[in-house]
Amino acid sequence: KAGVTQTPRYLIKTRGQQVTLSCSPISGHRSVSWYQQTPGQGLQFLFEYFSETQRNKGNFPGRFSGRQFSNSRSEMNVSTLELGDSALYLCASYTVGVGGNEQFFGPGTRLTVL
Amino acid sequence: AQSVAQPEDQVNVAEGNPLTVKCTYSVSGNPYLFWYVQYPNRGLQFLLKYITGDNLVKGSYGFEAEFNKSQTSFHLKKPSALVSDSALYFCAVRDQGGNFNKFYFGSGTKLNVKP
Secondary structure, eight states: OOOOEEEOSEEEEOTTOOEEEEEEOOTTOOEEEEEEEETTTEEEEEEEEETTEEEEEOSOOTTEEEEEOTTSOEEEEEOSOOGGGOEEEEEEEEOTTSTTOOOEEOOOEEEEEO | OOEEEOOOSEEEEETTSOEEEOOEEEOSSOEEEEEEEEOTTSOEEEEEEEOSSOSEEEOGGGOEEEEETTTTEEEEEESSOOGGGOEEEEEEEEETTOTTOOEEEOOOEEEEEEO
16 A cells, blocks of 8 residues: 655745645545644644635634645645745555544645745 | 643663653543654654553663652653663653644653663
């Protein structure tokens, strides 16, 4: 079974631009979560989607948004980029319904904002 | 409120010595507990989990963890460290009480294993 894939792996943008990141979960996984990882803040939860619906949301400004498609693939969008948005963005998927199931993570997208 | 604490930013051990990476948690109900490892420029890899049953859980790469309900801890251990174990380790907890409960991650502990 293929793992979680994320594209692109690396992005360089300038302040004020917007960016879209993509995540394809493991086949059969319908829940997708997004995290921001920075050296100082650790792993911060952004949001979780299941069956195209946002189920959970972290404490991030409205510039951060996401969506999920009917095939469970997910995208996140960051508008009006700021220098502080530079981070590794991780996507994770898991099987909902059995609460003890672990999340499987993709390799991440490294976003650099100049 | 649910939370996870990893009190050590960094742990240094010599190769061949036992290692322990500490984790304490707080949840409103019974916990699901997880350990992940992250190598540089990679995503997180699942190591092991505690759901129920035996308090000592064995996982990948020779790692194990002990669930202690009274101390609300879930420390990661390995009897003999390898240089290749050097990485960033994350503890995570999830409340058993619902399908869409969040995963809460600790701040991470950097493990350095010296030859």
